[in-house]
Amino acid sequence: MTDNNSPPGSPKVNPDHNSEANPLPKDDSSLENIVRRFQDSMSLAKKHKFWETQPVGQFKDVGDTSLPEGPIEPPTPLSEVKQEPYNLPSPYEWTTCDMDSEETCNEVYNLLKNNYVEDDENMFRFNYSKEFLRWALRPPGYYKSWHIGVRAKTSKKLVAFITGVPARIRVRDEVVKMAEINFLCVHKKLRSKRLAPVMIKEVTRRVHLENIWQAAYTAGVVLPTPITxxxxxxxxxxxxxxxxxxxxxxxxxxxxxxxxxxxxxxxxxxxxxxxxxxxxxxxxxxxxxxxxxxxxxxxxxxxxxxxxxxxxxxxxxxxxxxxxxxxxxxxxxxxxxxxxxxxxxxxxxxxxxxxxxxxxxxxxxxxxxxxxxxxxxxxxxxxxxxxxxxxxxxxxxxxxxxxxxxxxxxxxxxxxxxxxxxxxxxxxxxxxxx
Ligand SMILES: CC(C)(COP(=O)(O)OP(=O)(O)OC[C@H]1O[C@@H](n2cnc3c(N)ncnc32)[C@H](O)[C@@H]1OP(=O)(O)O)[C@@H](O)C(=O)NCCC(=O)NCCS
Missing domain, CATH: 3.40.630.170 (Aminopeptidase)
Structure with a gap:
C-alpha cells in the first residue's frame, strides 16, 4: 500500500464510474491504471513493518484453514497492560479530545476538514460536520479516553487524531466486545513519519485498559488482512x-x-x-x-x-x-x-x-x-x-x-x-x- 493520504480508489468519495447513464469509461491502458494494477498486485507481497507485528490475520496465513477462528491472542491480565502512553517524537504530546467542548470539537472538525480522506484525484475531501462527530463519538458507554489527539508541544496545534467507540459485534454465534476505530488522521505536513503506528498502538492500549481486546475498522488501503x-x-x-x-x-x-x-x-x-x-x-x-x-x-x-x-x-x-x-x-x-x-x-x-x-x-x-x-x-x-x-x-x-x-x-x-x-x-x- 502507499503511505499517502489517498487510499487507492478511495471509495467514500469516488466519482460515478461505469453507470449505464454516465460511464466514465475505464481506460485500462492508461498509465495510472497500469500503475494501480501493479501496486495492487504487489500489495500482497509488500512488507508491513508495523502490521506484521500485530495480532491480525497475516497474508502468509491466507488459505490456511487449520488456524482456528476467534481471538488470535488471549487477553493479558489488566495489571500487565502498559500504564503509560507510548512515546511520541519529542515535538508532540498526547491530548484527550473532549468532544463536549465546543472549542475542542472545532479543532477536530478543522483537522479533519483539511486533512482527512480524499478521493484518488484529490477532487473531494470528507467534511464530517461537528454534530456528526459528536454523534459518532458519543454512543452509549463511550470512553472519553478513546478520543485521542496529538498536539505540537509549542503551538498546541492539533496535528493528529484517532478514535475508538465501544460496540458489541457478533461474529457467527459469538457476541464480542470491540472497539470501532475511526477518524485516523495525520496532518498533511506530518505524513510518512510513522506517527500512525504509534497512534494505533496508543488507542489499542487504551482499549485494553477497558478490558476490551478486539476491534473493527475499515480502510481504503490494503492491510493484513481484509475480512471482506x-x-x-x-x-x-x-x-x-x-x-x-x-x-x-x-x-x-x-x-x-x-x-x-x-x-x-x-x-x-x-x-x-x-x-x-x-x-x-x-x-x-x-x-x-x-x-x-x-x-x-x-x-x-x-x-x-x-x-x-x-x-x-x-x-x-x-x-x-x-x-x-x-x-x-x-x-x-x-x-x-x-x-x-x-x-x-x-x-x-x-x-x-x-x-x-x-x-x-x-x-x-x-x-x-x-x-x-x-x-x-x-x-x-x-x-x-x-x-x-x-x-x-x-x-x-x-x-x-x-x-x-x-x-x-x-x-x-x-x-x-x-x-x-x-x-x-x-x-x-x-x-x-x-
Ligand atoms: C492514514 C494516515 C493517518 C497514515 O499516516 P501516514 O503518515 O501516511 O503513515 P505513517 O508513516 O504514519 O504510518 C505508516 C503505517 O501506517 C499504516 N497505515 C496507513 N494508513 C492506514 C490506515 N488507514 N489504517 C491503518 N493503518 C494504516 C501503513 O500501512 C504503515 O504501516 P505498515 O508499514 O505496517 O504498512 C494519513 O495518511 C492520513 O491522515 N490520511 C488521510 C486520512 C485517512 O486516509 N485516514 C484513514 C482513513 S481509513
Whole structure:
C-alpha cells in the first residue's frame, strides 16, 4: 500500500464510474491504471513493518484453514497492560479530545476538514460536520479516553487524531466486545513519519485498559488482512451538479436533459405508511433490526439504547424512515442513511457535495427495491446530491435497478485480534462503519 493520504480508489468519495447513464469509461491502458494494477498486485507481497507485528490475520496465513477462528491472542491480565502512553517524537504530546467542548470539537472538525480522506484525484475531501462527530463519538458507554489527539508541544496545534467507540459485534454465534476505530488522521505536513503506528498502538492500549481486546475498522488501503472488500455504488440525485463538479460524466449519446430525466424521482414516497422514525418506534425497530441482522456472519448486536442513539433521526446527521402498516400499525420495514458531505476542492461554483450514505435497511413486507426508492425520494427532497451505498447485506438486490453506478474505489473491512477462517462475501457482512 502507499503511505499517502489517498487510499487507492478511495471509495467514500469516488466519482460515478461505469453507470449505464454516465460511464466514465475505464481506460485500462492508461498509465495510472497500469500503475494501480501493479501496486495492487504487489500489495500482497509488500512488507508491513508495523502490521506484521500485530495480532491480525497475516497474508502468509491466507488459505490456511487449520488456524482456528476467534481471538488470535488471549487477553493479558489488566495489571500487565502498559500504564503509560507510548512515546511520541519529542515535538508532540498526547491530548484527550473532549468532544463536549465546543472549542475542542472545532479543532477536530478543522483537522479533519483539511486533512482527512480524499478521493484518488484529490477532487473531494470528507467534511464530517461537528454534530456528526459528536454523534459518532458519543454512543452509549463511550470512553472519553478513546478520543485521542496529538498536539505540537509549542503551538498546541492539533496535528493528529484517532478514535475508538465501544460496540458489541457478533461474529457467527459469538457476541464480542470491540472497539470501532475511526477518524485516523495525520496532518498533511506530518505524513510518512510513522506517527500512525504509534497512534494505533496508543488507542489499542487504551482499549485494553477497558478490558476490551478486539476491534473493527475499515480502510481504503490494503492491510493484513481484509475480512471482506466492498465497493461503493452511487445514485445521482442532482446529476447536473455532479457532472459540473466532475463527480460523474455525461454518458456517451446522453444529453444533460436526458440525464436529468433518467434520474428524476417522484415527489413523494410510494409506500403507504412510510414515515419518519420516532422515539416510540425504538422497540419495534430494534426487533426488526436484530432479526434482520442475525442472517449475516458479522453484524452489530444492537439493543434499544444503541438503536435510539444510532438510528433515531438527528437533523443533518442520520435519517430513518419506517413503514407502519395502515391496517395493523405494525412496523414492517425500515431504512436509514447518514449525512456525510464532502468538500469540493478547487471548483469555482460549488464548495460542498451533499452525500447521503445508506446505513441499515430492513424489509419484511415492502419490497427492498420499493423501500430504497422511497429512501431516494426523501433524500432528494432533502437536497442531497448523491446517495451512496455499499454492496453489503442485501444491497446488491436494488443497486442496478435503482440506477446506482459502481464507484472505482474499494473499502476493506478488518478485525483486530480476531481471525476469520475465510474472507466473507460482501453480502455476508451486516456492518456499516461511519
Ligand atoms: C492514514 C494516515 C493517518 C497514515 O499516516 P501516514 O503518515 O501516511 O503513515 P505513517 O508513516 O504514519 O504510518 C505508516 C503505517 O501506517 C499504516 N497505515 C496507513 N494508513 C492506514 C490506515 N488507514 N489504517 C491503518 N493503518 C494504516 C501503513 O500501512 C504503515 O504501516 P505498515 O508499514 O505496517 O504498512 C494519513 O495518511 C492520513 O491522515 N490520511 C488521510 C486520512 C485517512 O486516509 N485516514 C484513514 C482513513 S481509513
Amino acid at each position: 472488500t466492498c465497493q461503493y455504488w452511487h445514485r445521482s440525485l442532482n446529476p447536473k451538479k455532479l457532472i459540473d463538479v466532475g463527480f460523474s460524466r455525461l454518458g456517451p449519446r446522453m444529453t444533460m436533459s436526458r440525464t436529468i430525466k433518467l434520474y428524476k424521482l417522484p415527489d413523494q414516497p410510494a409506500t403507504p405508511g412510510f414515515r419518519k422514525m420516532e422515539l416510540r418506534d425504538v422497540p419495534a425497530v430494534t426487533g426488526l433490526l436484530r432479526n434482520y441482522l442475525s442472517q449475516f456472519v458479522v453484524s452489530p448486536d444492537f439493543d434499544e439504547n444503541d438503536v435510539e442513539h444510532w438510528l433515531l433521526p438527528t437533523e443533518d446527521v442520520v435519517d430513518s424512515y419506517l413503514v407502519e402498516s395502515p391496517k395493523t400499525h405494525d412496523i414492517t420495514d425500515f431504512c436509514s442513511f447518514y449525512t456525510l458531505p464532502s468538500s469540493i476542492l478547487g471548483n469555482q461554483n460549488y464548495s460542498i457535495l451533499k452525500a447521503a450514505y445508506s446505513y441499515y435497511n430492513v424489509s419484511t413486507k415492502t419490497p427492498l427495491l420499493q423501500l430504497m426508492n422511497d429512501a431516494l425520494i426523501v433524500a432528494k427532497k432533502k437536497d442531497f446530491d448523491v446517495f451512496n451505498a455499499l454492496d453489503v447485506m442485501r444491497n446488491e438486490s436494488f443497486l442496478k435497478e435503482l440506477k446506482f453506478g459502481p464507484g472505482d474505489g474499494q473499502l476493506h473491512y478488518y478485525l483486530y485480534n480476531y481471525r476469520i477462517r475465510n474472507a466473507l462475501r460482501t453480502s455476508e457482512l451486516g456492518l456499516v462503519l461511519l
